[in-house]
Amino acid sequence: MKIVICGMSGFVGNAMEHFFTERGDTVAAVSVRSSTSVETLVQKIEDADVIINLAGANILGRWSSSYKNTLRQSRLETTSKLVEAIKQCNNPPHTWLNASAVGIYDAYHQHDESSQNMGDDFLASLVRDWEYAAMKAGSDLTRVCVMRFGVVYGRGGAMAKMLPPFKMGLGGKMGDGFQMISWIHLDDLVRAAAFLIEHNEIRGIVNFTSPEPINNLEQTKAMGRILHRPTFFDLPSWAVKLAFGEGSIVMLDSKEVYPRVLQEAGFEFRYPTFDSAMEEIVHVPE
Numbered sequence: 001m002k003i004v005i006c007g008m009s010g011f012v013g014n015a016m017e018h019f020f021t022e023r024g025d026t027v028a029a030v031s032v033r034s035s036t037s038v039e040t041l042v043q044k045i046e047d048a049d050v051i052i053n054l055a056g057a058n059i060l061g062r063w064s065s066s067y068k069n070t071l072r073q074s075r076l077e078t079t080s081k082l083v084e085a086i087k088q089c090n091n092p093p094h095t096w097l098n099a100s101a102v103g104i105y106d107a108y109h110q111h112d113e114s115s116q117n118m119g120d121d122f123l124a125s126l127v128r129d130w131e132y133a134a135m136k137a138g139s140d141l142t143r144v145c146v147m148r149f150g151v152v153y154g155r156g157g158a159m160a161k162m163l164p165p166f167k168m169g170l171g172g173k174m175g176d177g178f179q180m181i182s183w184i185h186l187d188d189l190v191r192a193a194a195f196l197i198e199h200n201e202i203r204g205i206v207n208f209t210s211p212e213p214i215n216n217l218e219q220t221k222a223m224g225r226i227l228h229r230p231t232f233f234d235l236p237s238w239a240v241k242l243a244f245g246e247g248s249i250v251m252l253d254s255k256e257v258y259p260r261v262l263q264e265a266g267f268e269f270r271y272p273t274f275d276s277a278m279e280e281i282v283h284v285p286e
Helices: 011-022 038-045 065-088 122-135 157-167 186-198 216-227 237-252 260-264 274-282
Strands: 002-006 026-030 050-053 095-101 143-149 151-154 183-185 204-208
Touching: 002 011, 011 026, 011 151, 011 186, 026 038, 038 065, 050 065, 065 122, 095 122, 095 186, 122 143, 122 237, 143 186, 151 157, 151 186, 151 274, 157 216, 157 274, 183 186, 183 274, 186 204, 204 260, 216 274
Parallel strands: 002 026, 002 050, 050 095, 095 143, 143 204, 151 183
Antiparallel strands: none
8 A cells, every 4th residue: 555644753653654664565754834735745645545644743741822832733734734635636545544632531531432521621622623623534535533542652752751760760650640541552553553544444533542541650660560660759740730831731630541443343452451561662672
């Protein structure tokens, strides 16, 4: 297949490029800037089988007014341009996979794809608008799948920032530690994307999370156990809020999310538990 990826230089995009290239697909990158015309994008994606949109500024940070604008523009404007390009193609991609996030859900319920309990904060609003923009690509010719990512763990990304203090024995829980973390191993994420491409009966919202979410305290203990390090250096909620302001909700709010659509369709996770994922991430191949 010919697969076009927007956001291929990122942590997830790099992994997808490697996976699809290794299995023999033709993989091309497309970048969308404010100066990029829709006509240019049409030329890039015409006759492609699949387009995967991963573009978006890093959600982890201090959400100043200007950074909030960056978060919105990097997702909504990029997605809207790509959707318009798809609509103008004579032979558009048959599958459009758009990244999204479990940040759309509220912190008080368990969620699968049928959940109607959505958050009311900036992140939930951003994700809702992002998904609305992506869904506009749907037609008789193009199937849309929205991939709601949990925290992505692998050799890089979020784990690259988490591991150093834990390896030095300076790790600890964040806040009260009871907040649920819905996560997915990078390898399972990429395989799940390939699974969606191959299963054209699946469309709409798909949670990309492990079947076993974990709370922050349990995760902290697991990291200490696997790394053989103490985990006494807790980070209180006020310190996280001081450092990240409104953006602290990414680390302190619960998200308990389950991948019902993937599991019912027969997808098998290689790393269903945090322990199995962590063992793979810290293991150094000989």
